[in-house]
Amino acid sequence: MGEDQLSAEAGSPIESRSIGGCGSDMANRATPFLESHWYVAAWAGEIGTTPLARTILDRRIVLYRDAAGVVAALADRCPHRSYPLSRGEVKGDRIVCGYHGIEFGRDGRCALVPSTGNAPGALRVRAYPVVEQGPFVWIWMGDPAAPRHDRLVDQPWFTEPGWAHVTGYFPMRAHYLGLHENLMDLSHFPFLHGVAVGKPEHATARPKVTVEGNVVRSVVEHRDVTVMPAYGRRAGFAGPVDRVSESVVPTPAIHLGKVVMREASGRGEAHVRYIVHCPTPETEHSTHYFWAMARSHFIDDEDIDAEMRALGEKAFREDKAALEAIEELVVAERDPAFRERLIASDEAGVQLLRALARMEREDRADAVAVGA
Template identity: 35%
Template sequence: MAITAEREEPVSDAKSFPMNSWYAAAWGHEIGRALTPRTICGKDAVLYRRTTGEVAALEDACWHRLLPLSLGRLDGDQVVCGYHGLVFDAGGRCTHMPAQETINPSACVRSFPVVERHRLVWIWMGDPALADPDRIPDFHWNDGTDWVGEGGTFYSLKCDYRLVTDNLMDLTHETYVHAGSIGDDAITRTPFEVTHTDRTATVERWMEDIEPPPFWACQLASTGRSGRVDRWQIILFQAPSTVVGDVGVALTGTGARAGDRSQGVNGCFLAAITPESETSCHYFWNFVRTYRTDDAELTKQLNLAHVNDGRGVYDQDHAVLEAQQTAIDRNRRQPFYNLNIDAGALWARRLIDGMIAAENGAAPQPRMAAE
């Protein structure tokens, strides 16, 4: 797929994320019997776990004087405002007002649909009538059964969430940003294929008969194997903001491309990227694997390979993404220019644009070619 001198328009003030979508709000283990504030898509929510075990989410602003409800406390399954003691149930309805018996029927805060699935809590910030749980992204690799990994989160990462999807849909950056671990010149030399549906985009690349980069050489050695490998990267984007990367290596010529990966190591990186604002996001990540799944020490080592006081793979991406956002903010009228390697990221953005346009009842704007 050739992309010749194509550019994206400069940053605009239009909303960059669809509201009618499921977004990851927290890891399930993070939500308990405490009030947890979270800003998602520019809206403030407070999450907590009810006595039944279900997660509830309310607008984080009291109906009375707008104090964040997250500064209050729980009383059973209800939230007590920390300012004047108004009480709201899990559906957002006020059940108590101080110094009066009559409760104003308009005294409600918004409740948000939430579903706990794939070890994450998913929230719907748009029209609740459209909140179909079947539209939650497929993230089954995160369930902790066939694939094992712990993962973590960059909360309030200071960049537009779409910059993260750009980063993950174009792995040629590994050659330069992650040269000492997963980077390899073979990535930039090898052709790739981009396919798409109305909700997904996929980038597939096979690098055959190469020396494995340091990270993958180490993982292969941990299973008692060494030598030249066939390496794969199959990256799936699910609109608007989840990315699943099927990655790994197997000894050259042992049938990995045909489906037999038994002579190698198979991993999967998972990313659920949730807009916090137009220029910040929450980045839920994990690296899961199908090899040595009972090795807790390996799980810890792999987490450190990705996040480790600035030295991990995701730490390196973190620095690049925030620096990129700073430059964008300083050059608001400067457009992006696209290369052939951006094909997957461009399809991801087109899908996002289509979702936003559909919400607004408009057709997505075509991208312009540079003169």
């Protein structure tokens, strides 16, 4: 079996993979950010008439709402003297640079230079397409003249009535690919998160992994799972439940999780919960980690809201700490000869990294074709 090839034999080791070298069929630290996609820039509630600075894919961006409440996203750099526009203010539909008072519209065009009284057409900043979707504000990081709205994932459980949801955010000092791999690997649940999420025997459950185009899907069933107390009481669960977890990654910017729980007897109603993770790369060594959970049962129960939020914050904070520890070690020991040894339970993560590598190559080829 060659390097970077996944073994089909259960439990047998995969050869190895490079963490950051070129020439692999899997995305790694050497893979450029995938720009032609929508990424979560912020929670909708974060953005107001005070400019918000955020770095996304190594680009500094300023976000704000105009007088009509519409979100705008511009490069956070005045073209006159490179002053950060996020240090200015919003006046009506315009953002005003705090250095010389130059005003820009949400389309990035200069609207006024106070010292001259005119608005030179050449004085403009890059404007990024944005879409507000429920609690999320998505930003298109590719060609601003050609946003691919077909790459924006529909999420009715966050935009339609009949759902309750909780949200959270962590700034994470780690590469975003590590988070994607972590989320595709449920075998770490009992060891990193404890019995609240999984039992040791759950680590042996083998997921069914499928790939359609560049969309990777992993489904695994865990039996005899502890359920959250408040939710268990409302649902009438007499004890542990069976849990089917589905993970789908359609783009590099979103990881869709779906959990279906029902009584271990197999009787009773299925209870569905969506767990959505949105890793937005900040820099090579840092990530904006947005997460949200949605449910269609007991949507007015604040105790269940609090329980879901506490469980999410605990588990995802533990993931964050583990990934930051890995990042610290990888950066400190820059050994180009080191190759990670993989095992068969890494199948979903390996298939995802291969899909992301294909996406990057395809997007690069598309850009070349457009420029030809």
